Amino acid sequence: MYREKYEYWLNSPYIDEKEKLELKNIDDEREIEDRFYKDLEFGTGGLRGIIGLGTNRMNVYTVGKATEGLSQYLINKYKKDISVAIAYDCRIMSREFAQTAACNLCANGIKVNLFKTLHPTPMLSYAVRTLNCKAGIVITASHNPKQYNGYKVYGEDGGQITDASANEILSSIENIDDFSKIKHIDMKEAENKKLLNMIEDELDTSYIEKVKNLVIRKELVGSHARDLKVIYTPLHGTGNIPVRRTLKELGYENVFVVKEQEKPDGNFPTAAYPNPEDPKVFHLALDMAKNIKPDIIFGTDPDCDRLGVVVKDSHGEYRVLTGNQVGVLLTHYILSSLKEFHKLPENGRIVKTIVTSEMAAAIAKDYDVNVIDVLTGFKYIGEKIKEFEEKGDKKYIFGFEESYGYLAGDFVRDKDAVIASTLVCEMTLYYKMAGKSLYEALMDLYKKYGFYREKLISIELKGKKGHEEIETILHCLRHSMKRTLGNVKIIKKLDYKLSVEKDLVNISEKIIELPKSNVLKFVMEDKSWFVVRPSGTEPKIKIYLSVIGSSSQDSQEKMETFEKNVMNVIRNAN
Incomplete structure (x- = not known):
């Protein structure tokens, strides 16, 4: 079976001749099998795989096929007046895959709003909602190594597509059994036909204003933000500009960035596995910490939807907090602060995944707030926000998952490390003004709840x-x-x-x-x-x-x- 697909690619007039030569030069039969034994799976997370040629790889052909399937799905569902937002991160081929998707959609008569430069995944979610798009695409493989890239699809609510939509899109993709069915026009033609629109900077500004409005203790932050000392690393990704801009506009003047990891670079030269869950990615930040002596260190992954936090423990040693630990700290801080300001909503809900710490439920119980469990994947948290909004019977307060994803507010429908970094700074500042470190605050919670x-x-x-x-x-x-x-x-x-x-x-x-x-x-x-x-x-x-x-x-x-x-x-x- 895999040999038939391999031969089809070698003989297809739609495959570039240089790429055919590359395929012919593979002398390891197991490598050919791995590239062609299946199609790259399209699930609720879209596509994700190693960059390379083959049906089981990320390349312009698999991206084109997926987008053609998405185009047909959107046309069947919405008929007309369809627009899609597209964002991409710093990874190898991300811009090319984003442009491939844009040109395919435009060839199908679908309008595309494309970010001019790399942007965080949560800002794609925001763009879908703000620009009233029917869908969104972001090209990213999140925190995977440099060999990977991916293609995530979002629904019109700004949340990642869930199972039912993914299955319908997959059916459309499976109908495309020949490269000739994948439509394409070039970028210039798409612009001339007024099908391709480049997203303006005003969208960034409106997003950052909404993030800033999530600050609970505005007076505290306004008066003392400059007293907090922060080291931040974007891990060569998309977080550098939005995270720093947001913190600067809130008055955090002492934010020190890890220079070696500041610029976007899909080769991730200082972090082979660019995941803030991995303590090794913070080695440069910890070197800086010897002189700067920060109150908090944090890093965002390449598409800036996950946040890793480093604190100094009672022995003076720096340690990376787990996603569960940051999540329960934020759960307690948000609930206690909202209660203090008499802003805790009735029927408020915390949403977490089934693999996330039950400590959140123990904390929430003290504030008469229920915790709802969903399947693993932040898309299911986004789905709950949509459900609460439509039914009007519950109010979303905060959601998190153990894999370093957090979200407050409802203007984004995916985990958001720009929002999370802002909340973590506020929380750290609050405890600092109370004479306490973030680690000590965590220990207090453990002593109380187990x-x-x-x-x-x-x-x-x-x-x-x-x-x-x-x-x-x-x-x-x-x-x-x-x-x-x-x-x-x-x-x-x-x-x-x-x-x-x-x-x-x-x-x-x-x-x-x-x-x-x-x-x-x-x-x-x-x-x-x-x-x-x-x-x-x-x-x-x-x-x-x-x-x-x-x-x-x-x-x-x-x-x-x-x-x-x-x-x-x-x-x-x-």
């Missing part, structure tokens, strides 16, 4: 064989899992593929009212839990672990034992 500890283990399983191994592990856990783990009873099994939550103590079942997803969650008698799911964007299986201890040491010991027991089960399942 020492929650979470961990993520990702196992890379590449190619066709790896995909089969992942399926085997999930099948075994779904059908052959025992009722105990170590010496602890499993009291609940949640199967999100079958939409069933089983109470193993009372022997009862209830329906899980979330979209179906190949995810399993097991809850233990001692409130620890673990989740197993395949990554939606990488060839990995992900295992999420959570325990609660009476102290930091106790939670660490519990995690070590729990991890050992869970990983034994995973290994035996393969």
